[in-house]
Amino acid sequence: MPPRIPVAVYRLQFHQGMRFEDARGLVPYLKDLGVSDLYASPILQARRGSTHGYDVTDPTRLNPELGTEEEFDNLSRQLQAHGMGLLLDIVPNHMAASSENPWWMDMLEEGPGSAYGAYFDVDWHPPSRFLDNRILLPLLGTAYAEALENRQLTLAFEDGGFFVRYFDTKLPVAPKGYRQILEHRLDKLKQNLTPEAPAFQEFEGILSAIDRLPERASLLVEKAGERRLSITAIKERLRNLYNSSEEVRRFAEQNVWVFNGKTGVPASFRFLDRLLSDQA
Structure with missing residues (x-):
């Protein structure tokens, strides 16, 4: 299968006010706009109250402030149902220097x-x-x-x-x-x-x-x-x-x-x- 090439990307900044379920509800609207792929800000566990997600404290699990694994799966299925892809922003070269880590x-x-x-x-x-x-x-x-x-x-x-x-x-x-x-x-x-x-x-x-x-x-x-x-x-x-x-x-x-x-x-x-x- 040839690699999928995004055509029009829309970035969502996930935080407590924009969770997986919130994003799932936006998918039909984004599809109507002509968006081909959702570009998600970091979704791994970060410091409590993080508004950007780049201060990761545990790269092995999703950030519970954004939702559950089931809710993330629901978002993924919603994107697939609308023929859209998902791009994940990750930060492999640094973590939060925090007691939460x-x-x-x-x-x-x-x-x-x-x-x-x-x-x-x-x-x-x-x-x-x-x-x-x-x-x-x-x-x-x-x-x-x-x-x-x-x-x-x-x-x-x-x-x-x-x-x-x-x-x-x-x-x-x-x-x-x-x-x-x-x-x-x-x-x-x-x-x-x-x-x-x-x-x-x-x-x-x-x-x-x-x-x-x-x-x-x-x-x-x-x-x-x-x-x-x-x-x-x-x-x-x-x-x-x-x-x-x-x-x-x-x-x-x-x-x-x-x-x-x-x-x-x-x-x-x-x-x-x-x-x-x-x-x-």
Whole structure:
């Protein structure tokens, strides 16, 4: 069969106000105009509320804000029924650098050991030895010390994991760094939980699991999957313990508060500064 050559193309910009079902209703009108092919803007999952679709967060699925797979199939069948074609705009060379992008977040957390590390154009061994196996992100709008002391960089605990926030940007803390946070003021937790308490034993078990994680920079490819499973298990255990133990939850929240420092007291930011410096 010879290739189909579009004669007259009409571009539709899909977003929450122009979904697959909306486009399906326009097909007869476009056919009457003499349009031979519908040219669709990117329809893969993008950042929430995206008005253009080029900020893709998951290239393996359709954007649910535009409709379901069934609704997309209905649009395709409507076009076929009217003898029209469908051109899809895709963005294979970039994605959204967003916390909504699981590939991006995994790469930030796991570095060269990430299952998605090769998907991104990252120089893991730049001339600066300090940046070896690290990622330098140009995020700060001011000097690092100023951003730190103005509490623009803050630690947070969400859904079993620790993150650093810079305004709307969310960055994962390397799992090895969890120990710095969880061991801080450990004597306080011991005052509220006896060593025999199940919650305290589980807490110590989580610390031991963190210690057993191999260094990601020296990780063999075949062991990377095991590390990812271990990290997932650690986060799940930490999330469950946080939700089930009031003592652990209060302890973790207080540690996050301590790490975030106090404006006007520069020395109070030393814990967060050390945590950030050790990210690798």
